[in-house]
Amino acid sequence: xxxxxxxxxxxxxxxxxxxxxxxxxxxxxxxxxxxxxxxxxxxxxxxxxxxxxxxxxxxxxxxxxxxxxxxxxxxxxxxxxxxxxxxxxxxxxxxxxxxxxxxxxxxxxxxxxxxxxxxxxxxxxxxxxxxxxxxxxxxxxxxxxxxxxxxxxxxxxxxxxxxxxxxxxxxxxxxxxxxxxxxxxxxxxxxxxxxxxxxxxxxxxxxxxxxxxxxxxxxxxxxxxxxxxxxxxxxxxxxxxxxxxxxxxxxxxxxxxxxxxxxxxxxxxxxxxxxxxxxxxxxxxxxxxxxxxxxxxxxxxxxxxxxxxxxxxxxxxxxxxx
Amino acid sequence: xxxxxxxxxxxxxxxxxxxxxxxxxxxxxxxxxxxxxxxxxxxxxxxxxxxxxxxxxxxxxxxxxxxxxxxxxxxxxxxxxxxxxxxxxxxxxxxxxxxxxxxxxxxxxxxxxxxxxxxxxxxxxxxxxxxxxxxxxxxxxxxxxxxxxxxxxxxxxxxxxxxxxxxxxxxxxxxxxxxxxxxxxxxxxxxxxxxxxxxxxxxxxxxxxxxxxxxxxxxxxxxxxxxxxxxxxxxxxxxxxxxxxxxxxxxxxxxxxxxxxxxxxxxxxxxxxxxxxxxxxxxxxxxxxxxxxxxxxxxxxxxxxxxxxxxxxxxxxxxxxx
DNA sequence: TTGTAGGCGTTATCAG
DNA sequence: CTGATAACGCCTACAA
Numbered sequence: 001x002x003x004x005x006x007x008x009x010x011x012x013x014x015x016x017x018x019x020x021x022x023x024x025x026x027x028x029x030x031x032x033x034x035x036x037x038x039x040x041x042x043x044x045x046x047x048x049x050x051x052x053x054x055x056x057x058x059x060x061x062x063x064x065x066x067x068x069x070x071x072x073x074x075x076x077x078x079x080x081x082x083x084x085x086x087x088x089x090x091x092x093x094x095x096x097x098x099x100x101x102x103x104x105x106x107x108x109x110x111x112x113x114x115x116x117x118x119x120x121x122x123x124x125x126x127x128x129x130x131x132x133x134x135x136x137x138x139x140x141x142x143x144x145x146x147x148x149x150x151x152x153x154x155x156x157x158x159x160x161x162x163x164x165x166x167x168x169x170x171x172x173x174x175x176x177x178x179x180x181x182x183x184x185x186x187x188x189x190x191x192x193x194x195x196x197x198x199x200x201x202x203x204x205x206x207x208x209x210x211x212x213x214x215x216x217x218x219x220x221x222x223x224x225x226x227x228x229x230x231x232x233x234x235x236x237x238x239x240x241x242x243x244x245x246x247x248x249x250x251x252x253x254x255x256x257x258x259x260x261x262x263x264x265x266x267x268x269x270x271x272x273x274x275x276x277x278x279x280x281x282x283x284x285x286x287x288x289x290x291x292x293x294x295x296x297x298x299x300x301x302x303x304x305x306x307x308x309x310x311x312x313x314x315x316x317x318x319x320x321x322x
Numbered sequence: 323x324x325x326x327x328x329x330x331x332x333x334x335x336x337x338x339x340x341x342x343x344x345x346x347x348x349x350x351x352x353x354x355x356x357x358x359x360x361x362x363x364x365x366x367x368x369x370x371x372x373x374x375x376x377x378x379x380x381x382x383x384x385x386x387x388x389x390x391x392x393x394x395x396x397x398x399x400x401x402x403x404x405x406x407x408x409x410x411x412x413x414x415x416x417x418x419x420x421x422x423x424x425x426x427x428x429x430x431x432x433x434x435x436x437x438x439x440x441x442x443x444x445x446x447x448x449x450x451x452x453x454x455x456x457x458x459x460x461x462x463x464x465x466x467x468x469x470x471x472x473x474x475x476x477x478x479x480x481x482x483x484x485x486x487x488x489x490x491x492x493x494x495x496x497x498x499x500x501x502x503x504x505x506x507x508x509x510x511x512x513x514x515x516x517x518x519x520x521x522x523x524x525x526x527x528x529x530x531x532x533x534x535x536x537x538x539x540x541x542x543x544x545x546x547x548x549x550x551x552x553x554x555x556x557x558x559x560x561x562x563x564x565x566x567x568x569x570x571x572x573x574x575x576x577x578x579x580x581x582x583x584x585x586x587x588x589x590x591x592x593x594x595x596x597x598x599x600x601x602x603x604x605x606x607x608x609x610x611x612x613x614x615x616x617x618x619x620x621x622x623x624x625x626x627x628x629x630x631x632x633x634x635x636x637x638x639x640x641x642x643x644x
Numbered sequence: 645t646t647g648t649a650g651g652c653g654t655t656a657t658c659a660g
Numbered sequence: 661c662t663g664a665t666a667a668c669g670c671c672t673a674c675a676a
Binding site: 046047048049050051053054059061069070071074077078081082085090091092093094095097102108109111112113114217218219221222247248251255273274276277278279 | 407
């Protein structure tokens with residue numbers, strides 16, 4: 001016999017009343033509440049979440065989908081988990097390693113009611129295919145998706161990129177190289193477009209031949225620096241996909257005895273703690289705020305309560321690499 | 323009517339047979355299996371996890387408890403999540419920020435059957451109190467716990483520490499400072515003891531006055547370096563709680579124009595990617611392997627199948643800071 | 645091989 | 661304010 005039944009029996013009240021006490025319903029006499037509460041304590045009772053979920057159809061669990069996780073993604077996840085917890089939700093992590101089938105399992109878990117909603121950090125499946133899952137629960141994305149059906153909390157990175165470009169140009173750097181992340185991502189397209197139009201508008205050279213893609217980690221950054229060093233001419237500055245790439249570039253530049261920022265200026269992106277420690281000029285990216293907004297978007301559906309998002313902005317943080 | 327019922331109806335078979343097909347039972351005729359499978363596809367059926375969990379008493383979910391999460395912890399989590407997934411388990415993250423009550427919620431979730439087991443990365447509650455939860459499901463810890471009831475997959479860090487000490491001494495560094503993490507943790511005690519006995523055995527100075535505690539992040543490392551620089555005499559080398567502390571120390575040393583390793587040698591711990599990129603000598607810590615073993619320990623109970631753990635060892639990685 | 649009946653632990657809808 | 665009674669969706673003896 002379950003503890004619930006035991007409480008029923010010992011108190012002499014019905015299931016319904018016991019349930020009401022558990023859920024703090026007002027429609028219970030003080031007497032009943034006291035008696036039942038007392039017995040619950042004696043029995044060290046705690047409700048079974050699976051029974052609750054089956055009955056209510058809600059699990060109070062949110063899935064978060066990411067292909068890999070680095071420190072940048074971690075800061076998003078941490079904030080998301082915190083916010084979710086404040087609203088009474090637990091978070092499950094789906095790391096997909098870029099595998100479509102594994103990723104799909106997260107979406108199937110929305111269907112099978114393991115989670116009430118999904119936050120996507122990065123995904124590899126076709127957005128058109130994924131949007132079919134919207135009928136099973138709310139989905140929000142950090143990465144910008146191709147279609148508009150799945151809402152995104154991402155900011156337009158072009159804004160941040162232009163901040164960096166203006167900074168560099170104002171300091172006299174005009175031959176500016178770019179080191180991008182995913183070649184096909186919307187963010188990369190957005191940054192590249194910003195760069196090209198900005199440079200063109202100033203009558204400055206657009207170094208397309210210096211574009212590098214798939215540079216994410218500090219190792220990637222090292223590699224990128226070596227490539228740059230091999231080119232006939234070194235650019236005066238390099239804009240990086242993120243701070244880790246910048247760290248790698250900075251570190252490798254030192255090894256190659258390229259003086260920063262005299263021979264090469266470096267600008268990172270995101271403003272992680274290490275960028276500060278290592279003195280890297282970067283663009284502050286309000287990641288935590290975006291994570292909070294991501295949960296709020298889900299909550300708008302799950303809790304039927306809209307939370308107005310505050311507008312977020314990028315900020316240039318000048319340090320020693322420019 | 324649920325899809326399950328719909329399948330029953332359309333196929334003409336009973337609940338039991340439908341259930342058998344879902345669970346790949348052998349005791350089903352090919353005819354029944356085919357017919358039911360066909361209908362399941364038509365209906366795009368997927369089982370409700372809450373119903374399964376309620377019925378079986380298993381959620382196939384594991385909780386992972388950590389106070390904060392940095393890149394080191396992240397690598398443990400990632401590997402744990404991966405391994406769990408290979409065994410059909412999803413992982414939920416409990417970040418406690420060092421709050422006892424929040425941490426306790428994770429353990430209560432074991433009681434309420436939200437999770438089948440728990441992996442602790444770091445916890446703040448009294449181990450004596452926590453071990454009471456062992457009756458509700460398996461628990462394993464990375465951090466070493468005071469009692470032996472909760473098994474730990476941690477290695478004795480003294481071994482790794484001695485590797486570092488031997489290396490430094492062999493290179494001629496004899497005035498060695500230490501920068502520790504949590505002052506009261508078993509790891510710190512273990513490292514400190516290793517240092518003191520090792521130095522004593524070699525007849526070398528034990529720099530107790532140079533001990534620094536609570537140094538975890540690169541910011542902490544910067545601060546630690548500044549303190550060292552203020553002391554009347556600089557040590558010849560410093561052993562760090564982890565690589566991030568080492569990064570901070572290295573970075574700050576450069577700012578203070580202290581030449582590494584000539585004036586100050588630095589040894590990190592863990593061997594994270596950035597230690598390689600930045601050329602920091604360190605002790606390789608098989609973190610991923612420990613994470614795998616952590617899940618295996620839980621699996622021994624949940625799956626009633628023991629997986630023999632392979633013995634793990636530390637390794638010195640010599641780079642440019644020594 | 646198949647079916648019946650009961651159980652898993654709650655919530656929810658009605659009456660009273 | 662309280663209590664039957666029926667969901668919720670699936671699993672599992674035990675029988676047939």
